[in-house]
Amino acid sequence: MLVEIADVLSRDDVTRCRQRLLTAAWVDGNVTSGHQSARAKHNQQLPEDSAVAREVGGAIVRVLANHPRFVAAALPRHVFPPLFNRYGVGQQFRAHVDNAVRQHRESGARIRTDLSATLFLADPEDYDGGELVIEDSFGTHQVKLPAGHLVLYPASSLHHVTEITRGQRLGAFFWVQSMVRDDGQRRLLWDLDQAIQGLQPDKADHPSLLGLTNVYHNLLRRWADV
Numbered sequence: 083m084l085v086e087i088a089d090v091l092s093r094d095d096v097t098r099c100r101q102r103l104l105t106a107a108w109v110d111g112n113v114t115s116g117h118q119s120a121r122a123k124h125n126q127q128l129p130e131d132s133a134v135a136r137e138v139g140g141a142i143v144r145v146l147a148n149h150p151r152f153v154a155a156a157l158p159r160h161v162f163p164p165l166f167n168r169y170g171v172g173q174q175f176r177a178h179v180d181n182a183v184r185q186h187r188e189s190g191a192r193i194r195t196d197l198s199a200t201l202f203l204a205d206p207e208d209y210d211g212g213e214l215v216i217e218d219s220f221g222t223h224q225v226k227l228p229a230g231h232l233v234l235y236p237a238s239s240l241h242h243v244t245e246i247t248r249g250q251r252l253g254a255f256f257w258v259q260s261m262v263r264d265d266g267q268r269r270l271l272w273d274l275d276q277a278i279q280g281l282q283p284d285k286a287d288h289p290s291l292l293g294l295t296n297v298y299h300n301l302l303r304r305w306a307d308v
């Protein structure tokens with residue numbers, strides 16, 4: 083499933099992140115690539131051990147931990163520390179798959195990449211091209227969101243970033259190991275959660291709401307690895 087999450091960062095947070103990121107030393111994006119994606123990838127990244135990447139990435143992870151929509155959609159068990167990339171004119175990332183397992187360089191911790199996430203840090207009007215294009219069993223989706231918004235999608239999908247023809251695309255990207263490994267099960271939980279949330283304002287006292295919430299937790303109990 084593909085879930086867009088608005089306003090993960092406020093405008094002020096985005097401005098602060100951008101200012102910090104501009105001070106950092108950017109390198110060729112292939113520092114994190116496997117063999118296949120090295121041929122496909124043309125962008126710049128901050129190194130994993132960059133102090134700025136750690137600081138801004140840490141702030142993003144703290145925000146996400148308290149973001150109800152992110153938590154409900156991803157059911158996160160581990161979040162890989164966010165990395166940062168930027169694409170200038172003529173740069174792109176051709177079709178590729180993300181590695182199934184990623185190891186954090188310093189801690190050695192490994193996570194299974196169930197979900198991929200992109201947090202947009204430039205506004206759509208500031209660049210042309212740069213759409214994130216995701217292919218899944220329901221077809222092809224093009225995503226280009228306002229700064230501060232995030233998209234979550236199955237890491238199992240083929241995806242690419244189209245060539246930039248004007249301006250600069252700046253973003254954070256990371257992976258999530260979910261408590262619920264299976265995308266279909268996670269989707270059912272998300273749909274049920276959203277239906278329950280939809281009943282909350284005016285049907286908060288309806289006895290069926292408690293029943294549905296019970297079903298939600300019993301499914302999560304059945305499927306979650308914690």
Ligand code: NI
Pocket residue numbers: 178179180241
């Ligand atoms: Ni990717």
